Amino acid sequence: MIPLSWYLALAAALFCIGFYGVLSRKNAVAILMGIELMLNAVNINLVAFWRYLSPENINGQAFAVVVFAVAAAEVAVGLALVISIYRRRKTVSAGEIDLMKW
Amino acid sequence: MTTESLIWLIPLPPLLAFFLILLFTKQNNRLSHIVGVSAAALSWLFGNLVFLAAIGVEHFGEHPFTSALDWLPLGSGALSIGVLIDPLSAAVLFFVAWTVLMIFIYSIGYHNFGQPKGDQDQPGLPPQGAIEKHGKDTHNVPSIEPMYARFFAFIALFAFGMFTLVVSDNLLTLFVGWEIMGLCSYLLIGFWYGKESARDAAMKAFMTTRIGDVFMLLGIVALYSATGTLNFREILYDHHVLDVLASSPSGVLGLSAAGLIGILLLIGTIGKSAQWPLHVWLPDAMEGPTPVSAMIHAATMVSAGVYMVLRMFPLLSAGWHHGDPLTEAMLAMAIIGAFTALFAATIAFTQRDIKRVLAYSTISQLGYMIAALGIGAYVAAAFHLITHAFFKALLFLGSGSVIHGVEHGVLHTDDHVDPQDMFNMGGLRKKMPITFWTFLIGGFALSGFPLVTAGFWSKDEILADAFANGYTLVFITLALAALLTAFYTMRQITLTFLGEPRSKAAEHAHETPRTMTMPLTILAVFAVIAGWVGIPEHFPVIGGLIPNWLHDFIGGTLLEHPEAVDFNMIPLLVSLGVALGGLLLGWLVYRNVKAGDEDPLRKPLGPIYSLLENKYYFDEIYDRVFVKPAGRFAKTFSYMFLDRQVIDGTLHWLARQSFRLGGFFRNAIDIPIINRPADRGADITQGFGRVLRLVQTGKIQQYMLLAMLITFGGLFLFIFSTLR
Numbered sequence: 140m141i142p143l144s145w146y147l148a149l150a151a152a153l154f155c156i157g158f159y160g161v162l163s164r165k166n167a168v169a170i171l172m173g174i175e176l177m178l179n180a181v182n183i184n185l186v187a188f189w190r191y192l193s194p195e196n197i198n199g200q201a202f203a204v205v206v207f208a209v210a211a212a213e214v215a216v217g218l219a220l221v222i223s224i225y226r227r228r229k230t231v232s233a234g235e236i237d238l239m240k241w
Numbered sequence: 242m243t244t245e246s247l248i249w250l251i252p253l254p255p256l257l258a259f260f261l262i263l264l265f266t267k268q269n270n271r272l273s274h275i276v277g278v279s280a281a282a283l284s285w286l287f288g289n290l291v292f293l294a295a296i297g298v299e300h301f302g303e304h305p306f307t308s309a310l311d312w313l314p315l316g317s318g319a320l321s322i323g324v325l326i327d328p329l330s331a332a333v334l335f336f337v338a339w340t341v342l343m344i345f346i347y348s349i350g351y352h353n354f355g356q357p358k359g360d361q362d363q364p365g366l367p368p369q370g371a372i373e374k375h376g377k378d379t380h381n382v383p384s385i386e387p388m389y390a391r392f393f394a395f396i397a398l399f400a401f402g403m404f405t406l407v408v409s410d411n412l413l414t415l416f417v418g419w420e421i422m423g424l425c426s427y428l429l430i431g432f433w434y435g436k437e438s439a440r441d442a443a444m445k446a447f448m449t450t451r452i453g454d455v456f457m458l459l460g461i462v463a464l465y466s467a468t469g470t471l472n473f474r475e476i477l478y479d480h481h482v483l484d485v486l487a488s489s490p491s492g493v494l495g496l497s498a499a500g501l502i503g504i505l506l507l508i509g510t511i512g513k514s515a516q517w518p519l520h521v522w523l524p525d526a527m528e529g530p531t532p533v534s535a536m537i538h539a540a541t542m543v544s545a546g547v548y549m550v551l552r553m554f555p556l557l558s559a560g561w562h563h564g565d566p567l568t569e570a571m572l573a574m575a576i577i578g579a580f581t582a583l584f585a586a587t588i589a590f591t592q593r594d595i596k597r598v599l600a601y602s603t604i605s606q607l608g609y610m611i612a613a614l615g616i617g618a619y620v621a622a623a624f625h626l627i628t629h630a631f632f633k634a635l636l637f638l639g640s641g642s643v644i645h646g647v648e649h650g651v652l653h654t655d656d657h658v659d660p661q662d663m664f665n666m667g668g669l670r671k672k673m674p675i676t677f678w679t680f681l682i683g684g685f686a687l688s689g690f691p692l693v694t695a696g697f698w699s700k701d702e703i704l705a706d707a708f709a710n711g712y713t714l715v716f717i718t719l720a721l722a723a724l725l726t727a728f729y730t731m732r733q734i735t736l737t738f739l740g741e742p743r744s745k746a747a748e749h750a751h752e753t754p755r756t757m758t759m760p761l762t763i764l765a766v767f768a769v770i771a772g773w774v775g776i777p778e779h780f781p782v783i784g785g786l787i788p789n790w791l792h793d794f795i796g797g798t799l800l801e802h803p804e805a806v807d808f809n810m811i812p813l814l815v816s817l818g819v820a821l822g823g824l825l826l827g828w829l830v831y832r833n834v835k836a837g838d839e840d841p842l843r844k845p846l847g848p849i850y851s852l853l854e855n856k857y858y859f860d861e862i863y864d865r866v867f868v869k870p871a872g873r874f875a876k877t878f879s880y881m882f883l884d885r886q887v888i889d890g891t892l893h894w895l896a897r898q899s900f901r902l903g904g905f906f907r908n909a910i911d912i913p914i915i916n917r918p919a920d921r922g923a924d925i926t927q928g929f930g931r932v933l934r935l936v937q938t939g940k941i942q943q944y945m946l947l948a949m950l951i952t953f954g955g956l957f958l959f960i961f962s963t964l965r
């Protein structure tokens with residue numbers, strides 16, 4: 140059986156890729172995609188820990204399912220916001236959406 | 242509704258009208274006079290209903306209408322406010338209600354309702370006339386009074402004061418009504434406040450009557466402290482109270498308590514009824530519009546003075562019985578009244594102003610009543626008060642009608658003569674027939690024209706009383722005054738109405754509108770028939786045809802009903818002689834006065850004439866003795882010393898000290914201890930804000946980065962610290 144640490148390394152790598160995407164990309168849709176990656180990295184962690192540490196309980200899987208559901212909802216709201224901003228300002232660049240500054 | 246509750250309602254409509262007009266309808270002249278006249282009509286209706294109820298009661302004097310409720314709570318008990326209608330107040334109520342209503346209606350015409358607005362008119366001045374166009378012609382017509390609505394508000398308040406005074410059952414509410422009238426007379430005499438003479442006259446009337454009022458208030462206070470009540474029935478109809486008052490000394494000038502109180506109250510009457518020596522305000526009060534003169538001189542204010550002494554007669558005469566020597570208060574009344582009657586009559590026959598003649602005649606007639614009361618002729622005084630109210634209101638309204646007609650002529654012809662000067666009139670009987678006939682009736686009533694007129698019966702009764710009871714001096718004085726009265730009345734009628742016009746204005750005079758002649762006609766009827774209720778029973782031929790109802794009715798007001806005097810030929814002949822002789826003389830002397838002529842009496846009388854013409858120089862004497870020194874005192878002592886130095890100095894010193902104290906507090910406490918720390922706190926907060934706001938860039942990825950750095954930093958610190 141593959142040791143637990145490999146899963147954790149994969150998840151950490153995935154999280155870092157996602158986080159890098161969130162910080163570096165200007166396109167709002169790409170930022171949302173980065174967030175998805177980070178969420179899924181967490182999911183891997185949850186499922187791996189469940190499988191290796193307490194397979195007799197169902198809580199790890201339940202957490203993962205809740206994260207999926209929340210992620211789906213979040214993307215739906217996020218994309219709606221992006222489209223709305225695009226309609227008004229003809230741009231989806233995060234750098235140009237800076238109304239809330241001092 | 243019971244009669245008592247009706248009495249409560251009598252004074253209220255005019256008060257309501259006053260507020261309604263001032264608060265709501267002032268802009269609308271028609272609405273304002275409708276409100277005013279209907280209020281007067283309501284009071285008239287209530288008053289007459291009460292009067293009718295009163296004459297239907299047997300022995301009304303013993304069972305008057307009364308009703309009272311507590312008003313001002315005092316230490317022990319309370320001052321009550323209440324109404325009382327007994328025979329005296331019922332009779333007074335009757336003539337007040339009638340004359341007030343007539344005066345209200347008359348005012349509509351007198352103030353030119355329905356005429357255009359004048360271009361030159363402004364509030365505070367009499368209307369100057371307006372130009373009216375008929376095709377190509379233009380001519381001057383009278384214009385409506387600029388303060389028309391306000392006039393009705395004022396006379397409504399005046400009527401309220403009088404009705405309150407008449408129906409009240411105690412001296413305090415009587416005094417309240419009395420003072421309300423004092424205020425209103427000030428407002429109304431100064432109604433045309435743009436004229437300096439009107440302002441001065443208003444002030445004079447107010448100040449002069451105030452002198453009387455102060456003494457009257459002292460009398461009221463003295464009465465209250467002596468008896469503990471001000472209710473008429475509790476004082477005046479209680480033998481015990483009256484005897485105690487009459488026998489206890491007051492400690493002033495050896496007078497009894499009743500004498501002192503009586504004399505103090507009498508001084509109030511002297512001020513209000515314009516008796517010598519406080520008579521000076523009344524002729525000047527002619528500055529007001531004519532309905533005001535009638536209101537003040539006939540229906541209300543001056544009658545109020547006589548009404549009050551009539552009311553208080555049991556107190557004034559406490560301890561006196563028929564045939565005894567007079568009490569001090571009565572003696573004072575007899576002397577002042579008789580003197581005033583003659584004194585004012587002598588002035589009246591040199592005056593040129595039609596209203597001033599009537600003003601002096603009023604003073605003289607009021608003197609008659611006071612004198613009559615002074616010699617105990619209670620019923621005769623009340624009788625003369627009633628008849629005088631009717632014929633004097635008639636005469637004043639008639640003179641207003643004459644002035645109005647002549648003013649019309651002045652406007653029409655542009656002949657600027659004084660429309661009140663009788664020497665500019667003449668021949669008006671053809672131009673103003675209704676005014677002439679009614680004025681003639683009023684004038685004859687005033688002079689006591691035999692048998693027909695009301696004035697004859699009341700005046701005759703006073704003279705008969707004076708003669709029968711042996712007050713010969715009073716009798717002679719009053720008879721002489723009656724002679725002069727008849728003379729100056731005929732002089733007035735002759736100069737105004739008879740002969741030929743003496744100016745172009747008089748030639749073009751015009752009869753006045755219906756609203757003015759109608760009241761004249763009604764009052765003229767009363768000036769005749771009001772005397773028939775009091776014809777003595779033993780009068781030759783016609784005595785007893787109509788029972789002497791008035792004597793029993795009014796006499797019932799007193800506890801001891803006064804006896805009617807036996808008939809005697811001498812006073813009757815005297816009163817016939819003076820009336821007819823005076824009238825004849827007046828006509829003979831003045832029938833041939835031409836335009837621009839002097840008064841025919843000026844030459845034969847010489848210096849006496851100018852003495853009379855200048856009213857015995859009373860105005861000048863008062864000015865020299867009282868007014869000027871008072872002014873000087875006010876300026877040097879009150880203003881320069883007391884006000885400017887003592888009071889202002891103290892206040893300035895106080896202000897400087899407060900200022901200094903305030904400066905100390907500010908510099909020592911407020912600025913260093915409170916202001917500085919607060920300012921520092923604000924500065925620090927502001928500095929933080931200035932730095933921290935740099936974080937808010939608005940760029941989402943920078944926030945994220947920042948969040949990551951802080952999280953990692955925190956994590957690093959946490960791990961580092963747990964490892965160690």
